[in-house]
Amino acid sequence: MNKDLIINAAPTGVEIALLEDKKLVELHNEKSDASFAVGDLYLGKVKKLIPGLNAAFIDVGFEKDAFLHYTDLSPYARSILKFTQQAIGDKSEEGFDFTKFQIEPEIVKTGKINEVLSGKPNVLVQILKEPIAAKGPRLSCEISLPGRYIVVTPFNDVVAVSKKIHSSEERKRLQKIVESIKPRNFGVIVRTAAEGKNAADLHEDILMLVETWKNIQKNLRSAVAPCKILSEQDKTTSILRDLLNEDFNRIVTNDKNIYNDTRNYIQKFAPDKAEIVSFYNNGIPIYDQYGVTKQIKSSFGKTVNLPSGAYLIVEHTEALHVIDVNSGYKSVSNNQEENALQTNLEAAEEIARQLRLRDIGGIIVVDFIDMKHPENKKRVQDAMEEFMRPDRAKHAVLPISKFGLMQITRQRMRPEVNINTSEICPCCNGTGKTTPSVLLVDEIEKRIHYLVTHQHKNLTLMVHPILYSHLTKGWFFNSIQAKWKRKYKTNIIVKKNNDYYFTEYHFFDSNDEEIKL
Structure with missing residues (x-):
């Protein structure tokens, strides 16, 4: 599979x-004034404890208080509270040595929020979910710092290896390397990208993340809640960090700074892939040049058309998302069951793409075309799971029910991408109502009467070509235009304009200046 990353820098x-x-599967938008992104670290102030929810509301500077549930506190919550207070009050130049920090006992899984956060202290928290709709950010105290090959989790000494690395020998090798090089009080999760890497690569990643942790300590010094302590890397770098592999064959950007940063980043972690980065400067918008704009316009909206003639209807409600599969005019055989199966398989691939592209999260209900045979239903479920395998968001696919419905849950991390590809009708301005065509000529005549009575002479009327034909048809003396001239005793010239919509018209005076009514 070939992957292209197209980066468009705008003001x-x-x-x-x-x-x-060459098919658009993900779309990210990083605004220049963006805040509260997933992964950002904040010094928050506990505002309110809700024992009934076993949760707390934390002030992190957002207009609505952020939400922190007990299950997101981390087993090392007491160590985090102790570290936060110690780092804020630290007066030393270099900061205290974290490897000598005394870890506190873990909290119990079934405990109460007011037992841990009593006194409403300041606490170091990480954004788990961005603000969505009317909700504030969701927080976690399970601090994690992701690198290219590893993820560092402070306050423990656990070493874990990604389950996606299937070789038991490779898992043991990586675990042994990390255990020998990691500092005390830093847990490490080895990522899938570390497979086959040597100790020097892993050590460099650990040193970089430990340095990031020292910056966090430094930024906490004398900090006053609420305030941002550390920003996640920009989205371009984080995408490269998470996705970069041998499948990437092109990264294109129209910004010189992003080009240099991206090239330097890849040079550091994958020197052999540095040549895939290129700078675009061709006059034509970069999204137009690589076909992204066209795909955006065709992929968003209520109806999504499939190449075969089948189509999807995507509806959103407060509680869930509904996707309806329709066969349209598709027909692959005279067998109704085979037609349904092939349409559902095609739809499954597009649905998996749409979930990633729109970043749809929560509960998704898919109404597939009814199939009678259980083995066909199983084929569609297996296909959906396979198509969703590249999706980085956590997800689960349930079997198709006897009503032909498939339920999917997908992790909701940030607001859904929603691009309005419809346009307001120029005739009705989106109301769905317009002047009846049989009354349009009467309306124009009333305007002529008004203008003539207000001392306007030698009028020019500009209309749509169809209306022009209607007003000027027939013998010269029998046309509607001629009748108006005789009736109002003034010169009325009718002209056509191909850019006008059907019911649009404008009046101009003898100086070709538009008369505003």
Whole structure:
């Protein structure tokens, strides 16, 4: 699979499009004034404890207080509270040595929020979910710092290896390397990208993340809640960090700074891939040049058309998302069951793409075309799971029910991407109502009467070509235009304009200046 990353820098921010085999699958928008992104660290102030929810509301500077549930506190919550207070009050130049920090006992899984956060202290928290709709950010105290090959989790000494690395020998090798090089009080999760890497690569990643942790300590010194302590890397770098592999064959950007930063980043972690980064400067918008704009316009909206003639209807409610599969005029055989199966398989691939592209989270209900045979239903479920495998968001796919419905849950991390691709009708301005065509001529005549009585002479009427034909048809003396001239004893010239919509018309005076009514 070939992957292209198209990065469009604009004054309002950076737009990032991920294409797989030239098909748009992910769209990210990083605004220049964005805040409260997933991964950001804040010093928050506990505002309110809610024992009934076993949760707390934390002030992190957002207009609505952020939400912190007990299950997101981290087993090392008491160590985090102790560290936060110690770092704020630290007066030393270099800061205290975290490897000598005394870890506190873990909290119990079934405990109460007011037992841990009593006294409403300041606490170091990480954004788990961005603000969505009317909700504030969701927080976690399970601090994690992601690198290219590893993720560092302070306050413990646990070493874990990604389950996606299937070789038991490779898992043991990586675990042994990390255990020998990691500092005390830092847990490490080895990522899938670390497979086959040597100790020097892993050590460099650990040193970089430990340095990031020292910056966090430094930023906490004398900090006053609420305030941001550390920002996640920009979205371009984080996408490269999470996705960069041998499948990438092109990264294009129209910004020189992003080009240099991206090239330097890749040079550091994958020197052999540095040549795939290129700078675009061709006059034509970069999204137009690589076909992204066209795909955006065709992929968003209520109706999504499939190449075969089948189509999807995507509806959103407060509680869930509903996707209806329709066969349209598609027909692959005279067998109704086979037609339903092939349409559902095609729809499953597009649905998996749409979930990633729109970043739809929560509960998704898919109404597939009814199939009678259980083995066909199983084929559609297996296909959906396979199509969703590249999706980085946590998800679960349930079997198709006897009503033909499939339920999918997908992790909701940030607001859904919603691009309005419809346009307001120029005739009705979106109301769905317009002047009846049989009354249009009467309306124009009333305007002529008004203008003539207000001392306007030698009028020019500009109309749509169809209306022009209607007003000037027939013999010269029998046309509607001629009748108006005789009736109002003034010269009325009718002209046509191909850019006008059907019911649009404008009057101009003898100086070709528009008469505003």
